[in-house]
């Protein structure tokens with residue numbers, strides 16, 4: 102075996118001589134190294150020997166580890182505290198001479214990462230996949246080689262999402278009522294790749310909100326935002342959308358022009374003009390006629406056909422807002438009438454007692470009054486104004 106090999110070597114002529122300055126591309130030789138739509142600059146310039154060091158004056162070339170070769174001209178790509186484990190194997194992703202794919206990639210950029218990263222790694226059993234991922238736009242968020250942010254991310258906070266969600270990010274940052282988690286980091290609530298929930302949320306909405314709102318929170322401006330868990334705990338009934346866990350039906354988690362991140366208008370104070378537009382939030386789901394018509398049968402809060410919503414709310418600047426009587430999240434009563442009304446820093450009792458055809462209230466604002474829908478009117482005052490002075 103050895104002898105045979107030696108014999109063969111002796112019989113093989115040494116590589117022919119090649120002038121050190123000879124062009125490898127002369128006479129159509131090695132045309133294949135340039136037969137690509139996109140050609141690597143040194144090949145374009147015929148600098149073959151930068152990567153293929155010649156052995157003496159022969160047509161023989163030393164094999165050089167490609168990474169070292171590439172580093173001669175591209176050292177900077179591996180710089181950074183966070184380095185992709187794959188980076189030192191340039192030819193796992195790039196071709197040396199040329200390619201049909203931008204960036205001299207072995208496959209199109211949108212298919213590259215999946216050569217090594219199985220979707221299982223970043224999608225797992227989460228069926229709702231971010232379109233940025235289904236389209237293979239990994240490189241919008243990740244550096245391919247190295248960087249300064251963990252997980253090879255190109256940016257931190259909302260800036261990471263900005264290239265595709267520019268308007269949303271601008272809204273979040275400029276919102277009159279802001280929400281700090283959205284300003285800090287979109288991925289606090291959203292998974293960047295995939296989710297089991299709609300809108301790529303990490304968890305069902307209510308669970309997500311309660312991760313922070315299970316206690317009172319001090320806002321950046323010093324206010325205290327009440328604990329939502331405390332408002333829900335022990336209550337017999339939750340308001341429809343709260344019961345379904347849909348906080349975003351009323352709140353915009355990204356920021357809003359309205360107070361308390363409300364999606365639509367709702368007065369921030371105890372008193373406000375009782376016009377329909379002020380309560381757009383409630384009338385997004387409820388019929389505004391319960392407020393606007395002085396006489397109607399469209400509300401159960403009436404005495405005969407006299408609309409007691411109109412009486413209480415629709416009275417100029419002194420109109421009581423819905424919060425005087427209703428709790429937006431949960432309460433013990435059927436119609437979400439609260440036990441105490443938040444008046445200034447006090448909680449005035451409401452003392453609501455429903456009956457079959459009406460009800461009664463003995464609030465801190467006026468003496469006990471009853472109402473009855475069934476015709477006659479049960480002991481309700483015929484004056485709309487006599488409680489004016491009591492409610493300061």
Ligand code: HEC
Nearest residue numbers: 125126131134143144147148149151152153167170192197
């Ligand atoms: C940027 C570095 C670099 C330059 C410049 C370069 N090559 Fe290469 N070449 C390589 C690498 C790396 C390989 C090995 C390819 C692989 O393993 O996929 C290679 C392989 C080859 C091969 C072996 C067959 C093949 O294609 O795999 C030939 C022939 C070749 N090069 C010729 C040339 C010629 C001719 C030039 C100049 C026009 C040239 N090379 C310029 C890096 C280079």
Ligand code: HEC
Nearest residue numbers: 142143151152167170171173174191195196197203204205
């Ligand atoms: C002799 C210097 C030299 C060597 C060695 C070299 N390159 Fe390059 N490379 C260049 C130049 C010059 C450019 C074009 C200018 C630029 O973008 O920096 C370039 C561009 C590139 C690009 C960008 C192409 C594009 O279209 O965006 C990639 C990718 C690349 N080189 C990969 C490699 C890899 C992989 C190796 C090792 C196999 C390597 N280079 C070795 C000089 C070199």
Ligand code: HEC
Nearest residue numbers: 171172175178187188189190191193194195203204210245
């Ligand atoms: C995991 C795959 C991968 C590996 C490994 C890799 N690259 Fe890249 N490289 C890319 C991608 C993706 C791009 C971006 C292409 C684009 O944006 O079109 C790129 C771009 C480049 C560019 C041009 C733009 C720039 O960032 O300067 C150079 C040069 C380059 N790579 C060199 C190298 C060298 C040298 C190595 C080995 C040390 C290497 N790459 C290893 C994926 C890789």
Ligand code: HEC
Nearest residue numbers: 186187193194213214216217218239240243245251252253
């Ligand atoms: C040649 C194989 C290969 C390719 C192609 C590749 N990767 Fe990787 N990547 C790896 C390996 C190996 C690791 C380390 C694995 C681990 O830690 O579990 C890794 C880790 C990562 C990590 C985690 C880094 C960290 O700090 O935890 C990210 C993010 C990543 N790759 C993104 C990408 C993206 C984006 C692409 C496409 C540009 C890509 N990879 C292409 C092999 C590859």
Ligand code: HEC
Nearest residue numbers: 214215218222223233234237238239241242243252288293
């Ligand atoms: C919208 C931005 C975005 C896009 C697009 C994106 N990623 Fe990520 N990726 C992230 C963020 C943020 C993290 C770190 C937090 C996390 O894992 O949820 C991450 C983490 C990773 C990790 C590390 C996982 C781990 O547990 O350590 C890998 C691997 C990865 N991404 C691969 C990919 C691949 C492959 C693609 C394209 C198919 C891709 N990413 C597209 C933002 C993105």
Ligand code: HEC
Nearest residue numbers: 232233238241261262264265266287288291293299300301
């Ligand atoms: C490469 C572009 C790209 C980047 C970067 C990107 N997205 Fe997306 N995202 C899309 C596209 C495309 C859609 C689908 C169309 C739409 O809803 O705008 C989408 C949809 C979404 C959706 C709605 C999903 C649904 O099922 O309703 C959320 C939530 C989302 N992105 C969050 C993010 C977050 C958070 C980031 C930053 C970590 C981010 N995106 C970065 C392209 C991107």
Ligand code: HEC
Nearest residue numbers: 259262266269270273282283286287289290300306349354
């Ligand atoms: C506090 C949690 C939270 C944060 C932080 C957050 N979001 Fe959302 N996002 C949500 C919820 C909840 C929904 C679903 C809204 C719905 O169903 O009406 C959503 C929906 C979305 C949607 C798709 C539906 C729509 O409204 O267009 C996009 C896109 C989106 N968010 C982008 C972002 C971006 C970008 C950031 C960072 C600037 C961000 N989100 C930060 C909770 C959050």
Ligand code: HEC
Nearest residue numbers: 279280281282309310313318320321326348352354361362
């Ligand atoms: C990561 C913690 C966190 C999560 C998750 C979170 N919030 Fe908040 N939220 C805060 C903080 C902190 C404040 C105090 C105001 C501020 O600093 O932005 C706040 C304030 C609020 C306010 C009062 C706004 C004001 O200015 O009075 C509402 C309403 C609110 N959040 C609703 C939600 C809803 C709905 C969700 C779920 C979609 C949610 N939050 C998820 C941290 C969180």
Ligand code: HEC
Nearest residue numbers: 307310314326327329342343347348350351361367424429
């Ligand atoms: C039907 C609409 C509606 C729904 C659904 C809703 N909220 Fe509210 N939320 C409000 C209103 C209205 C206020 C303002 C209360 C006030 O000032 O009278 C508010 C206030 C808040 C506040 C500020 C603390 C406070 O009570 O003053 C937080 C936090 C909050 N909501 C979180 C949530 C969370 C989390 C969910 C989902 C579990 C949710 N909300 C569902 C209407 C709603």
Ligand code: HEC
Nearest residue numbers: 339340341342350351382383385386423427429435436437
């Ligand atoms: C996203 C839709 C939605 C919004 C916005 C909304 N509600 Fe409701 N509301 C419901 C649903 C659904 C019910 C029926 C289930 C229940 O009794 O909670 C309901 C029931 C009620 C009830 C009890 C009705 C009854 O017949 O028992 C009252 C009172 C009420 N809402 C007041 C309000 C007030 C005040 C607002 C504004 C702060 C408001 N709602 C905003 C959906 C909404």
Ligand code: HEC
Nearest residue numbers: 380383387391400401402413421422423425426436459460
């Ligand atoms: C003075 C207390 C009070 C105020 C202020 C008030 N409500 Fe009511 N509301 C009630 C009472 C009491 C009922 C229950 C009537 C019954 O079932 O006997 C009720 C019933 C309702 C109902 C159930 C449907 C109906 O009309 O019977 C809705 C919806 C409602 N209110 C919404 C609102 C909205 C929206 C506002 C603010 C614009 C508001 N309420 C202001 C006391 C009030």
